[in-house]
Amino acid sequence: MRRDNPAPHMSARPLLEIRGLHLDFGTPRGHVHALRNVSLDVPAGQVVGIVGESGSGKSTLAYTVMGLLSDNAEVTSGAILFEGRDLLSMPTSARQSLLGDRLSMIFQDPMTALNPVRTIESQMIDIQHHEQSGRSEKRARAIEMLHRVGIADPQSRIGAYPHHFSGGMRQRICIAMALLVKPALLIADEPTTALDATLEVQIIHLLKELQKEIGCSILFVSHHLGAVAELCDRVAVMYGGEVVEVGAVREIFHNPAHPYTRALLECDPGRIRQRTRTLPTIPGEVPSLLGNRKGCIFRARCSQAFDRCLHEDPVEYRIGLDQIARCHLLDEKRLVSA
Ligand SMILES: Nc1ncnc2c1ncn2[C@@H]1O[C@H](COP(=O)(O)OP(=O)(O)O)[C@@H](O)[C@H]1O
Ligand SMILES: [Mg+2]
Structure with missing residues (x-):
């Protein structure tokens, strides 16, 4: 179940590959670890959604790819390969010439x-x-x-x-x-959040149509599960600066493996059929991202948390061919001994 080899149908090189990305914001209160070990692929011609509560790092990730971060942001490790070239190590001029050419963005406002x-x-x-x-x-x-x-x-x-x-x-x-x-890649950060529900549906359909026509990939940030279900092929669920689960939309929405994903879907009584405009509320608070941390980021709000969740960072476990979640509950050793 451990993530060893890529699934066979994923062997073509993705358009965008985010690898082990760590990012801190320097603040008067200390370093905010806004992204922790984030890895995510955007295959060519696909729409990948990012969902998660406010403050989970969705915009930070989108802006990091675009190179539009504030001055207090520092990528401490990782790589962002776009068409095989690392955006983080290329000269500023080369990076800028990609913007508005191979890469473009739409914003909430x-x-x-x-x-x-x-x-x-x-x-x-x-x-x-x-x-x-x-x-x-x-x-x-x-x-x-x-x-x-x-x-x-x-x-x-x-x-x-x-x-x-x-x-x-x-x-x-x-x-x-x-x-x-x-563009080869369009990044959209909550492009429909400021619009009413009817307009949102129209814009989602429009994006879908144009994406098919142009053949570009889209990285679609949203806290609207219904919009993600409608538009995306794949989805990454973010929590506290980490991608806790990623996979095909169908898998994630019908067979969620991470307790956080399950909580998101369970709190949403109509599931994705009902057009909920906001993410459901999960009891408890989003964790502080200040300082160093050990163990699972979701443990404080997880009803299934056990000892190991306090002391050890969960690794990525593969479920089926193409779904990955970071949760100790998925460890085969534990499943066998349980
Ligand atoms: N410029 C900044 N300086 C300090 N902290 C920031 C800055 N931008 C974002 N953050 C923090 O990073 C975390 C992730 O924020 P963000 O990426 O905006 O989340 P989301 O888009 O998922 O709501 C939050 O804790 C937020 O307060
Ligand atoms: Mg945001």
């Missing part, structure tokens, strides 16, 4: 990405700076993309400013901009 004092047209033309084509060709492509994301009358609307659009329309424009560059 579309105004993070849009410049309020420039027209949509100039922003959508600028974002194509990697393209050789002329201005009128870029403009035509922008109009077509606006049309694709459902902006009515894009020919004349392209000249408007961001504040002329509603929140939902602005998010559509951001998606159009992010996809205009035909």
Whole structure:
């Protein structure tokens, strides 16, 4: 059950490989260990979701891949291989040229990405700076993309400013901009959290359609289980800065192996069928990420915790072909002796 060899169908190299990533934030109270030994693959052409309670490190992970971290962040070990090259060790210039070309991002608040004092047209033309084509060709492509994301009358609307659009329309424009560059990987950090439920469904469907068309991968951060079930092929469950379980969406949602994943799903009475907008509440508090820690990160809230959970970090156990969870309960030795 230990993680030895990759499953046979996973042998093609993933587009993004995060390996043993540790990241600290320096704060006046000490080091916040926001990511601990995080490993995650995003296969080419697949949508990978990241779920977990607020503060579990989802945004930190997304921003680390994008290279958009604050100054007090320090990656203490690990690697992030994108198309086989380590993003963390490549020169800044090489990394920057990947942004808005092979890698692009959509944020929870579309105004993070849009410049309020420039027209949509100039922003959508600028974002194509990697393209050789002329201005009128870029403009035509922008109009077509606006049309694709459902902006009515894009020919004349392209000249408007961001504040002329509603929140939902602005998010559509951001998606159009992010996809205009035909990225290999799109990172979306809670792109639908600020929208109402109807708009959310529309945006999820739109993302799914465009992803299939462009063939890109998406790393989709959300605390909405229903949205992840709808959009993603795979999902990673994060807790306290660690990936506690990862696998195919079908496996994780129907056969969760980690007590935290089970708790998330059990607290959600309608399961994923019901469109719960927020993650269910699990009794207890998210652990402090300050200082060093030994043992399982979830033990304080786990009803099945035993001695070993206090003293020893759980390793990764493989369940079936393609599901991995970090929990001592999955140790074969224990299962045999129980
Ligand atoms: N710039 C920062 N400085 C210090 N701590 C931070 C910073 N950004 C995030 N954190 C901390 O890192 C942890 C993970 O945060 P975050 O990645 O935003 O979680 P999520 O996106 O899952 O809600 C939290 O404990 C948060 O307080
Ligand atoms: Mg976040």
